Amino acid sequence: MKALESLLVEKGLVDPAALDLLVDTFEHRVGPRNGARVVARAWVDPAYKERLLADAPAALAELGFTSGQGEHMLVVENDSKVHNLVVCTLCSCYPWPVLGLPPVWYKSAAYRSRAVIDPRGVLREFGTEVGEDVEVRVWDSTAELRYIVLPERPAGTENLSEDELAALVTRDAMVGVSRVTAPGEKA
Amino acid sequence: MNGIHDMGGMQDMGPIQYEKAEPVFHAAWEGRIFAINSSLRARRKWNLDAWRYQIEILAPVDYLRLTYYERWLEINEQLLVKHGLVTAEELATGTPAAGSTKAVQATRISGVGRGIPSSHDPTVPARFAVGQRVRARNSNPIGHTRLPRYARGRAGTIERDHGVYTFPDTNAHYEGEHRQHVYSVRFSARELWGEQASPRDSVYLDMWDEYLERA
Numbered sequence: 081m082k083a084l085e086s087l088l089v090e091k092g093l094v095d096p097a098a099l100d101l102l103v104d105t106f107e108h109r110v111g112p113r114n115g116a117r118v119v120a121r122a123w124v125d126p127a128y129k130e131r132l133l134a135d136a137p138a139a140l141a142e143l144g145f146t147s148g149q150g151e152h153m154l155v156v157e158n159d160s161k162v163h164n165l166v167v168c169t170l171c172s173c174y175p176w177p178v179l180g181l182p183p184v185w186y187k188s189a190a191y192r193s194r195a196v197i198d199p200r201g202v203l204r205e206f207g208t209e210v211g212e213d214v215e216v217r218v219w220d221s222t223a224e225l226r227y228i229v230l231p232e233r234p235a236g237t238e239n240l241s242e243d244e245l246a247a248l249v250t251r252d253a254m255v256g257v258s259r260v261t262a263p264g265e266k267a
Numbered sequence: 268m269n270g271i272h273d274m275g276g277m278q279d280m281g282p283i284q285y286e287k288a289e290p291v292f293h294a295a296w297e298g299r300i301f302a303i304n305s306s307l308r309a310r311r312k313w314n315l316d317a318w319r320y321q322i323e324i325l326a327p328v329d330y331l332r333l334t335y336y337e338r339w340l341e342i343n344e345q346l347l348v349k350h351g352l353v354t355a356e357e358l359a360t361g362t363p364a365a366g367s368t369k370a371v372q373a374t375r376i377s378g379v380g381r382g383i384p385s386s387h388d389p390t391v392p393a394r395f396a397v398g399q400r401v402r403a404r405n406s407n408p409i410g411h412t413r414l415p416r417y418a419r420g421r422a423g424t425i426e427r428d429h430g431v432y433t434f435p436d437t438n439a440h441y442e443g444e445h446r447q448h449v450y451s452v453r454f455s456a457r458e459l460w461g462e463q464a465s466p467r468d469s470v471y472l473d474m475w476d477e478y479l480e481r482a
Contacts, residue, residue: 084361088303099303170272171272197417220275222414224432
């Protein structure tokens with residue numbers, strides 16, 4: 081690996097400073113905290129939520145998260161009747177600007193194969209029970225659209241600030257494999 | 268191609284291995300190949316679809332055996348050689364051929380952009396409308412496709428028109444962009460998987476115009 085990098089640097093094909101910047105960006109600047117801020121804003125500001133569901137790239141840009149050049153983001157909302165789950169069965173498509181790089185399990189054969197054929201089994205494996213009266217919608221990211229789940233705001237969080245709410249929102253909830261829980265509540 | 272990468276609906280792949288507090292990169296070299304990959308992609312010698320196809324044509328045993336970033340390392344080396352940026356000998360020795368250093372200026376990359384063109388193009392007509400019943404074509408191309416096996420021949424409903432996108436099946440092979448509409452198509456879980464699936468559940472796939480026919 082080191083040999084490849086030094087070869088490419090010597091040949092002028094990559095710039096080591098640019099590589100450092102990319103690594104730093106994805107280790108420290110881009111990640112699920114971005115998505116959590118979007119979710120918390122949508123929970124406290126109904127007008128923002130409406131814009132987010134109608135035109136996610138524009139609503140994300142309002143918070144400073146730009147989704148590349150024309151890569152399109154869609155937000156799908158969980159409620160008492162619908163539970164959404166995101167997967168990429170063909171590779172590893174994932175909403176980088178708001179969630180960062182995907183975890184290993186998301187890219188694994190186990191998740192990719194089973195999320196579409198047995199979503200309720202997959203959810204159970206994550207400790208998420210979804211009632212038979214709830215529709216499970218699986219989003220297979222087969223094109224250049226990227227999906228993020230807007231989880232349900234947990235009960236008992238009415239008095240929390242936007243920042244406190246954002247701190248509750250997990251990566252897994254925005255992929256749709258788990259729910260957001262209130263402080264002290266069991267997952 | 269009906270390859271190992273097309274995993275939707277396969278069984279017996281084991282439990283999902285979940286890592287708590289997982290780091291972005293598990294070792295420094297993963298970050299380096301991630302960044303090298305982005306930098307090389309930005310040179311636009313190969314497009315995203317060709318890049319994906321290169322992963323898909325890894326031997327199935329290698330695809331399963333290699334970790335995610337090991338695959339990236341492997342296919343970047345293959346693409347570098349295939350497109351004449353590096354020779355196999357240079358890769359083997361780690362030393363640039365005489366006179367080949369600093370042949371081109373490295374591009375400084377800072378953004379997250381993946382270079383996908385805009386989806387707004389009023390000159391490309393949509394063959395299908397929201398609410399229409401459609402069927403995914405039963406086709407088995409040997410090249411790159413984003414139509415998974417599990418949806419082929421199945422009927423669904425157009426839920427949304429996403430606009431116009433480059434067609435990966437041709438673009439991956441440098442046979443033109445053939446820009447066309449992409450739709451969100453809803454398939455009931457029972458249409459895809461039969462009686463074992465919950466009657467309420469559904470799977471949404473994003474499908475290019477050419478993947479669909481009237482149901």
